[in-house]
Amino acid sequence: MTDALPAGERRQLPPPAAEGGAMGWLRKNLFSSWGNAVTTVVLLLLIFWLLSSFLDWAVVNAVWTAPTGQACRGHGACWALIHEKYRFIFFGTFPYQQQWRPLLAVMVMLAMLVSSADRRMWNTRLLWIWGIGSFLTFLLMFGQIHIPLGLILFAALAVGGLGMLLRGTVAQPPEIAGWRTLAAIGAVGIVLRLVGILPPWSLAIAPFDYVETSLWGGLPVTLILATYGLLFAFPYGVLLALGRRSDLPLIKGLCVGFIELIRGVPLISLLIMASVMLPLFLPSGMNIDKFLRALIAVILFAGAYIAEVIRGGLQALPKGQFEAADAMGLNYFQKTTLIILPQALRVVIPPLINTFIGFFKDTSLVLIIGIFDFLNAANQALVDPNWAGFPSEVYLFAAFVYFCFCFSMSRYSKYLEVELNKGTRR
Amino acid sequence: MAVETLGSSTRPKVAPWNDPVVRGWIFQIVVVGLVGLLAWFLVSNTLDNLARQKIASGYDYLHHEAGFQIGDTMIPYSPADTYARAILVGMLNTLKVSVLGIVLCTILGTLIGIGRLSPNWLLAKICEWYVECFRNVPLLLWLFLFYKIISESFPGPRQAISVLGTLFLSNRGLYFPVPVPNPIHAWMGLALLVGVAAAVAVKRWARKRQDATGLPFPAIRTGIALVIGLPLVVWLLGGAPHEMSWPVVKGFNFQGGSVIQPEFTALLFGLVVYTSAFVAEIVRSGILAINRGQGEAAAALGLSRGQSMRLVLLPQALRVIIPPMTSQYLSITKNSSLAIAIGYPDLVAAVNVTINQTGQAIENVLIIMAAYLTVSLGISAFMNWYNKRIALRER
Numbered sequence: 001m002t003d004a005l006p007a008g009e010r011r012q013l014p015p016p017a018a019e020g021g022a023m024g025w026l027r028k029n030l031f032s033s034w035g036n037a038v039t040t041v042v043l044l045l046l047i048f049w050l051l052s053s054f055l056d057w058a059v060v061n062a063v064w065t066a067p068t069g070q071a072c073r074g075h076g077a078c079w080a081l082i083h084e085k086y087r088f089i090f091f092g093t094f095p096y097q098q099q100w101r102p103l104l105a106v107m108v109m110l111a112m113l114v115s116s117a118d119r120r121m122w123n124t125r126l127l128w129i130w131g132i133g134s135f136l137t138f139l140l141m142f143g144q145i146h147i148p149l150g151l152i153l154f155a156a157l158a159v160g161g162l163g164m165l166l167r168g169t170v171a172q173p174p175e176i177a178g179w180r181t182l183a184a185i186g187a188v189g190i191v192l193r194l195v196g197i198l199p200p201w202s203l204a205i206a207p208f209d210y211v212e213t214s215l216w217g218g219l220p221v222t223l224i225l226a227t228y229g230l231l232f233a234f235p236y237g238v239l240l241a242l243g244r245r246s247d248l249p250l251i252k253g254l255c256v257g258f259i260e261l262i263r264g265v266p267l268i269s270l271l272i273m274a275s276v277m278l279p280l281f282l283p284s285g286m287n288i289d290k291f292l293r294a295l296i297a298v299i300l301f302a303g304a305y306i307a308e309v310i311r312g313g314l315q316a317l318p319k320g321q322f323e324a325a326d327a328m329g330l331n332y333f334q335k336t337t338l339i340i341l342p343q344a345l346r347v348v349i350p351p352l353i354n355t356f357i358g359f360f361k362d363t364s365l366v367l368i369i370g371i372f373d374f375l376n377a378a379n380q381a382l383v384d385p386n387w388a389g390f391p392s393e394v395y396l397f398a399a400f401v402y403f404c405f406c407f408s409m410s411r412y413s414k415y416l417e418v419e420l421n422k423g424t425r426r
Numbered sequence: 427m428a429v430e431t432l433g434s435s436t437r438p439k440v441a442p443w444n445d446p447v448v449r450g451w452i453f454q455i456v457v458v459g460l461v462g463l464l465a466w467f468l469v470s471n472t473l474d475n476l477a478r479q480k481i482a483s484g485y486d487y488l489h490h491e492a493g494f495q496i497g498d499t500m501i502p503y504s505p506a507d508t509y510a511r512a513i514l515v516g517m518l519n520t521l522k523v524s525v526l527g528i529v530l531c532t533i534l535g536t537l538i539g540i541g542r543l544s545p546n547w548l549l550a551k552i553c554e555w556y557v558e559c560f561r562n563v564p565l566l567l568w569l570f571l572f573y574k575i576i577s578e579s580f581p582g583p584r585q586a587i588s589v590l591g592t593l594f595l596s597n598r599g600l601y602f603p604v605p606v607p608n609p610i611h612a613w614m615g616l617a618l619l620v621g622v623a624a625a626v627a628v629k630r631w632a633r634k635r636q637d638a639t640g641l642p643f644p645a646i647r648t649g650i651a652l653v654i655g656l657p658l659v660v661w662l663l664g665g666a667p668h669e670m671s672w673p674v675v676k677g678f679n680f681q682g683g684s685v686i687q688p689e690f691t692a693l694l695f696g697l698v699v700y701t702s703a704f705v706a707e708i709v710r711s712g713i714l715a716i717n718r719g720q721g722e723a724a725a726a727l728g729l730s731r732g733q734s735m736r737l738v739l740l741p742q743a744l745r746v747i748i749p750p751m752t753s754q755y756l757s758i759t760k761n762s763s764l765a766i767a768i769g770y771p772d773l774v775a776a777v778n779v780t781i782n783q784t785g786q787a788i789e790n791v792l793i794i795m796a797a798y799l800t801v802s803l804g805i806s807a808f809m810n811w812y813n814k815r816i817a818l819r820e821r
Contacts, residue, residue: 029545029546029547029548030546030547030548032545032546036545036546039546039548039549040546040548040549043546043548043549043552044548047552247450248450248451248453248454249454250454250455250457250458251453251454251457254457254458254461261795261799264795264798264799264802264803265760265794265795265798265799266760266761266763266774266798267760268763268764268766268774269763269774269791269794269795269798272774272778272781272791272794273787273791276781276787276791277472277787277788277791279475280471280472280475280476280787280788281468281471281472282471283471283474284471284474284475284478357562361563361564361565362564364564364566364567365566365764367566367767368766368767375564375566375567375570379570382574389578391570391571391574391575391578392571392574392575392579395567395570395571395574396571398567399563399567399568399571402562402563402564402567403559403562403563406561406562406563407558407562410562
């Protein structure tokens, strides 16, 4: 006990050699017991064997450029095929000279998605970003957009009405007056248009050549179907979820029936139904675009799933919130929009992102009804007889692209889950 | 002046348009009316269109001759059979792939989920990357990849890869020898059923005895012996018929033996690897949801890692795992409909051909919906029953 430390002073001893440092890490994580050591060695051998044969195929023996697939025979991976076809895989049959347009549209959509990921943007700015971004996306894809006057007036009425409903109880008088004016202009305009005083005019924005949806293909189609499918499904999913939690028996029955029916059948059957039966449902002579049919099927399907996610958020709210809103004398509409939904939706943002990932992958099913999404474009790239016989290269490339999207989104959802729970965690 | 007690007063009289009950009913009637109007609009359009296009309605077509070939059938079927039988064949194929998929993805997913929690860093990382790779890519892409690999990269029947001269792997699928049909096989099947019943009985008796006396009984080993042994004894008693039908290359394909079609293999493989990634995450989160003390208590009692997993951790994790697992089982059943993309004749594929031949889309889509709803409800009911059975019995 001679080298006892003076009171109040502690010496930090380094950990034993076997515990710290690289050796300690190895010992702890890979060789902690006999069984563990054997597992490690076997796995290392397996990884070495798999990785070396994969790298042999994918890098060492690979052919990077070649005039046709013949040059690849007998070698490893034929990446020349990707080199030759990547524009077709990304943009499908979109006119070759114009393919900068879908490229720009994809970039605009990615910019919208990325900027929505930032929590500092979660306010009215986001509405502007999405409004302008969506307009640009569809302008780039179609090339020309014609908006009939009736639609503009209807939009004014809808926006004004929504503003009155949502902001009516909380906004200052000048703002409310603004919403009322907008709604009134819309309403009066529609009446005038119906009577025939206003001419059948439409706003034409036509900077590029018109490209119809049957020529769209590749990544933009996948992104549009997933993003706008979910965007349109969201409000109706919210309504379904509220309906399912409602006290009114008929409403509840309708919503439960609809949700369970849609969730009980595969997406394919809905897509087949949309492609075969939707034309039958409509008055004769009225025909809807194939792309729009697929979008409708995706929206119907997504709504039921979103409704279940949002129901989870509604059920997670403590009962006191509902009771407090009732005690304040709020009516159902005020209670829902001011108290319940803001809290419930906040809880379900991470699971909603997971739903989005699911739909991003599920949109690949539209190839069954002949829509050129990303996977279908990759599929069609294989048909070229000059390049026949290299399916793995194309599918691995497509898989890599899908992986990049889905993986980054799932990481973001994980981060957000932690981030949003900071307030409630002790 | 009487003091009014809370709740004793009747509801105050208000004007009917301010009464929430009346309002609620008016609102409901309006909504149901609108939905009914929409339905009427769609139905009347449909009837109109059907009449104009001269498409028959009703289910009479089910008794007509189907006239199309189905590649993989569990029950005898020929193109001369009716549409009803073709759809039944498709339904059985869907069930076959779903049941096998559910069993295999549960096993694989559980192994990978436990592997992610392994103290071995390397194993945990490999399992993590397995999960990330398979669940972040569309299932359909995996199906195409596996199918193309089997049908294009595997050699033809003449150069088939042979495993020990009994299994033949080629782009026509996996051929394997099967015993030539013999009446004794029916008795063996019966013996198998008896063996399973006996094994269950032994397990029950063993548990009862252990509860009562504390004496353990090797019930699992006895059960396995019963299940395998009884059919074996019957086979030996029946004179041990061992004539086999061997696959032999004749012309451009194999004759004899039995085959697992490439479409089926790709579909099952794709469904299992894709869904097992999700199952692994469910199993992992279920195990992580258990209080740490449970694992430490099991270790303190001297149970090995395997024992504590099997006897302490998994049974408790099961309660957390079952509800999300149910939805995975439902999704594997629904995802099996992707079979149509690689040409495996499942329910949707059979019905789709029927739609194209008869033009009767509505009736056929209703058949698909009814079939999937029945299967989904069946799985849900079974899983709910199982969930209730293993739920914690609270006082």
